[in-house]
Amino acid sequence: MAKIDPAKIWSLNHRLLMSVISSVATDITALGLETKELFVLAEVDEHPYPAELAAALSLPKPSVTLYVKRLEAAGFLRREIDTADLRRHRLQLTSAGRKVMQQGTTMLSEAFGERLGRLSAAQQAELRALLEKML
Amino acid sequence: MAKIDPAKIWSLNHRLLMSVISSVATDITALGLETKELFVLAEVDEHPYPAELAAALSLPKPSVTLYVKRLEAAGFLRREIDTADLRRHRLQLTSAGRKVMQQGTTMLSEAFGERLGRLSAAQQAELRALLEKML
DNA sequence: GGAAATTGGTTCAAGATTAACCAAGTTCCA
């Protein structure tokens, strides 16, 4: 097997993600939220509980606590106690939250798309499959 | 073009890196250094100045300051003023530093190799080509 | 029925990062 330089691969991945995200960071903050908060907003529909969000996004639980608190204060998110399990906080996008979420994800998709656009559609699917296989 | 879910791809990448690194974290700390410090050690030969290290590893400069300070205190690194440019701190591995660096990178390479081993040789080459194309 | 283990979420100390800074070096023009 070819010799692997872990620092190089790590740096490659890291830089790719960071450069894409920082290229849209200012546009996103103009919407009234931080980049990480946008990632949270984008997953609320699919994972409507903080613990699920933390797992799905590989974020620490305390960070999710913080982001949810800010998103709620900003009026982008509503939180209510789950009647079936009193520990859980069920989250729901407000209409304002859904609007900025859609605008933000559109921006991110365009930025990622610029990079992914260097690959064919088949290659994009291949990339995703390879990453999933390694996880 | 296929619809892109940026949060999904980001999370996938992030989780892959984190899971590999955390799988060797305890072995690395047993060597007497933190994971991030190992990444620094591994690049010192190629980038013997803090500013270069920060750029090469996509780490903030203050973090490199901190790691270098700890690595020097631990006896893994020597630091001397560059005679040609009095602002620069030229870094050099000590023999102890070189030893733990080699042990640590071996551990990391094995861990990455275990993940890459889930792909065929052709798929590994494909993955690398795709990442480089996107950067 | 209830002790032990698990899970959801928050708080707080410790860790990392961003912003501001100083010191050394370079540019460039009078």
Place this chain on the structure above:
DNA sequence: TGGAACTTGGTTAATCTTGAACCAATTTCC
């Protein structure tokens, strides 16, 4: 040349984030 304006290397201080410990609600299993 001389030196003002700008760039670059590195550190310090304030801010933000994370990991560890925690409490409350739930489930497990005897």
